[in-house]
Amino acid sequence: MKLTLTSLCIALALFPLHKAHASAPATLLDMPLESLMDMQVTTASRFAQKASQAPSAVSIVTAEDIRTHGWQSLAEILGSLRGLYLSDDHNYTYVGVRGFSPPGDYNNRILLLINGHRVNDSVYDQALVAHEFQIDTALIERVEFVPGPGSALYGSNALFGVINVITRQGADLQGYELAGGLGSHGERQRRATLGHKQEDGTDLLMSISQVRGDGQDWTFPGSGTASGVDGEQSDRFFASLEKGAWNLNVSYVNRKKQVPTGAYGTDFNDPANATTDGMGFVDLQYRAAANEKLEWSARLYYDQSWFTGTYVYSGVHNRDEAEGARWGGEWQAVSTQFDRHHLVFGLSYREDFTQDQRNFDVAPYASYLDSAHSARKYGLYLQDEWALTSALTASLGVRQDHHSRAGDFLSPRLALLWQAGENTMLKAIYGTAYRAPNVYEMYYTTADALPNPDLQPEEITTYELIAEHLDPRGIRLSAGLFQYRICDLITQKSEAGMLIFRNEPHAQANGLDLEAERLWSNGRRARVSYTLENTEDGSGNRLVNAPRHLFKALFSTPLFDTRLRLGTELLAFSQRRSLSGGHTAGFGIVNMNLAAERLLPGLEISLAIRNLLDKPYAVPAGSEQSVDALPQTGRSLRLNLAYRF
Numbered sequence: 029m030k031l032t033l034t035s036l037c038i039a040l041a042l043f044p045l046h047k048a049h050a051s052a053p054a055t056l057l058d059m060p061l062e063s064l065m066d067m068q069v070t071t072a073s074r075f076a077q078k079a080s081q082a083p084s085a086v087s088i089v090t091a092e093d094i095r096t097h098g099w100q101s102l103a104e105i106l107g108s109l110r111g112l113y114l115s116d117d118h119n120y121t122y123v124g125v126r127g128f129s130p131p132g133d134y135n136n137r138i139l140l141l142i143n144g145h146r147v148n149d150s151v152y153d154q155a156l157v158a159h160e161f162q163i164d165t166a167l168i169e170r171v172e173f174v175p176g177p178g179s180a181l182y183g184s185n186a187l188f189g190v191i192n193v194i195t196r197q198g199a200d201l202q203g204y205e206l207a208g209g210l211g212s213h214g215e216r217q218r219r220a221t222l223g224h225k226q227e228d229g230t231d232l233l234m235s236i237s238q239v240r241g242d243g244q245d246w247t248f249p250g251s252g253t254a255s256g257v258d259g260e261q262s263d264r265f266f267a268s269l270e271k272g273a274w275n276l277n278v279s280y281v282n283r284k285k286q287v288p289t290g291a292y293g294t295d296f297n298d299p300a301n302a303t304t305d306g307m308g309f310v311d312l313q314y315r316a317a318a319n320e321k322l323e324w325s326a327r328l329y330y331d332q333s334w335f336t337g338t339y340v341y342s343g344v345h346n347r348d349e350a351e352g353a354r355w356g357g358e359w360q361a362v363s364t365q366f367d368r369h370h371l372v373f374g375l376s377y378r379e380d381f382t383q384d385q386r387n388f389d390v391a392p393y394a395s396y397l398d399s400a401h402s403a404r405k406y407g408l409y410l411q412d413e414w415a416l417t418s419a420l421t422a423s424l425g426v427r428q429d430h431h432s433r434a435g436d437f438l439s440p441r442l443a444l445l446w447q448a449g450e451n452t453m454l455k456a457i458y459g460t461a462y463r464a465p466n467v468y469e470m471y472y473t474t475a476d477a478l479p480n481p482d483l484q485p486e487e488i489t490t491y492e493l494i495a496e497h498l499d500p501r502g503i504r505l506s507a508g509l510f511q512y513r514i515c516d517l518i519t520q521k522s523e524a525g526m527l528i529f530r531n532e533p534h535a536q537a538n539g540l541d542l543e544a545e546r547l548w549s550n551g552r553r554a555r556v557s558y559t560l561e562n563t564e565d566g567s568g569n570r571l572v573n574a575p576r577h578l579f580k581a582l583f584s585t586p587l588f589d590t591r592l593r594l595g596t597e598l599l600a601f602s603q604r605r606s607l608s609g610g611h612t613a614g615f616g617i618v619n620m621n622l623a624a625e626r627l628l629p630g631l632e633i634s635l636a637i638r639n640l641l642d643k644p645y646a647v648p649a650g651s652e653q654s655v656d657a658l659p660q661t662g663r664s665l666r667l668n669l670a671y672r673f
Contacts, residue, residue: 346390374407
């Protein structure tokens with residue numbers, strides 16, 4: 029599937045817009061203070077409810093937040109949320125949750141959704157969150173992160189949380205938009221978007237975007253300097269069409285990234301070392317209301333994913349390939365027919381009919397892996413939000429899953445929510461979740477990797493206590509205690525120079541989350557969060573890549589009568605243990621963004637500076653790397669312009 033910006037521009041020019049006009053995006057000043065303090069979410073319970081009434085401590089990022097802080101990837105968005113942290117191995121970006129981000133993780137312990145559609149791939153269960161993510165940040169209406177086990181509603185992979193990216197609608201744009209950007213290290217971005225809602229209610233959003241980057245030079249101790257081998261290119265397409273009860277989403281991404289680190293013992297500083305990742309899906313959904321107290325929906329989808337890695341060993345090109353394809357469907361009903369009960373009932377089916385892996389030398393040809401697998405998953409779930417009294421609600425959920433390769437799983441969740449005061453909510457939550465080992469972990473084999481078909485599923489049990497207070501004066505306070513215990517944690521090991529995945533007996537985490545947010549009537553906004561966690565394996569050793577302290581402070585303010593908006597972000601983390609038993613130093617970085625949305629009609633300009641103080645820092649490396657720690661990007665600048673007409 030080949031897409032170009034020129035071809036889309038031609039298509040957009042031919043699309044008829046009746047009574048279309050450019051409209052300024054909604055800002056914090058345009059929204060009631062109380063609506064910002066307690067926004068509605070859909071991910072926690074699979075129906076719309078206020079965040080304070082959700083059986084979790086939900087974090088929400090809005091389109092306005094994204095514009096204010098100049099975030100250009102889902103990874104940057106997630107990095108701002110309490111309890112989350114990022115690691116970049118110069119190929120992929122990994123999301124750590126409350127102290128869990130072991131090497132070889134591939135983000136497969138969080139479930140990633142786009143408008144409720146699962147986008148973890150079929151071979152690695154990987155959640156791609158940087159420029160390989162399928163949605164440009166300009167198309168995001170909001171991101172909902174529900175921490176804690178989510179298998180009671182969503183099945184496998186939702187061990188540490190569920191991320192749902194909700195896209196904007198055509199009505200939000202009501203016209204055309206062209207955007208472009210330039211950044212440090214040769215970064216170039218461009219995007220063309222069409223959004224329109226017709227008089228009969230038909231809503232269309234269509235967008236294509238590209239990212240190109242030359243990357244930078246990196247110096248790795250013991251290896252030398254990698255020069256001109258850090259390039260990246262990404263092409264994305266997304267479209268949504270809503271007409272009456274029907275909604276269609278189509279998505280595509282293809283991203284190629286050079287790998288400068290000499291990972292897996294490849295020839296250092298060879299420009300041919302690179303990976304290509306692609307994903308696409310078609311999702312058709314139908315919603316209907318049987319009556320005012322019973323709604324139901326049905327979803328049918330098809331997904332494809334592909335991966336190609338080129339690795340050079342003593343001049344010989346080794347090719348690593350994976351291909352995944354699946355289709356599935358889901359039916360769900362939401363009922364309030366019974367007094368004081370809000371019921372959710374659903375059935376799901378997914379068939380991963382292609383889970384293929386290949387590894388071979390190109391010339392002279394030699395094959396090391398050629399495997400083909402498939403799997404079927406069935407799920408049945410039920411949740412009841414039961415108002416026991418006017419102040420006490422019980423959320424009872426359970427899901428039964430059958431995995432053709434891994435067996436049967438029962439995932440319960442129980443939450444008690446007590447309205448302790450007019451603006452105070454206390455929550456006690458218990459839940460379990462599971463993750464079945466993927467085909468990569470079980471069957472991948474090469475000259476330096478061994479399979480392990482006997483891997484067992486991971487299972488987690490979680491306890492949380494949460495207190496939330498919403499002050500009408502514009503203050504939101506949240507505090508939470510959490511305890512996790514994971515059995516059979518799947519971890520990548522290096523044994524006699526061979527990589528293999530093993531089950532650890534157990535691992536556990538205990539911690540504290542604190543967050544305070546203040547909104548002012550003049551549009552100023554501040555959010556501060558702190559997470560203290562202690563994660564250990566079964567022997568009492570601290571887990572690798574697990575900072576004990578996470579501190580984040582975000583502040584934004586309008587300037588010059590709201591024509592400009594300044595967003596600042598401080599991210600600070602304590603030291604992390606590396607695979608060798610050493611530590612990477614703690615660090616703090618400052619990011620800043622200046623956004624102008626009202627200087628001229630239809631024109632948006634932003635200037636973002638990441639790592640403003642040019643702080644040098646590093647994160648622990650995985651066992652596939654030849655170094656113990658990987659340096660991260662220093663100061664970088666991005667200038668972006670967008671024009672609506």
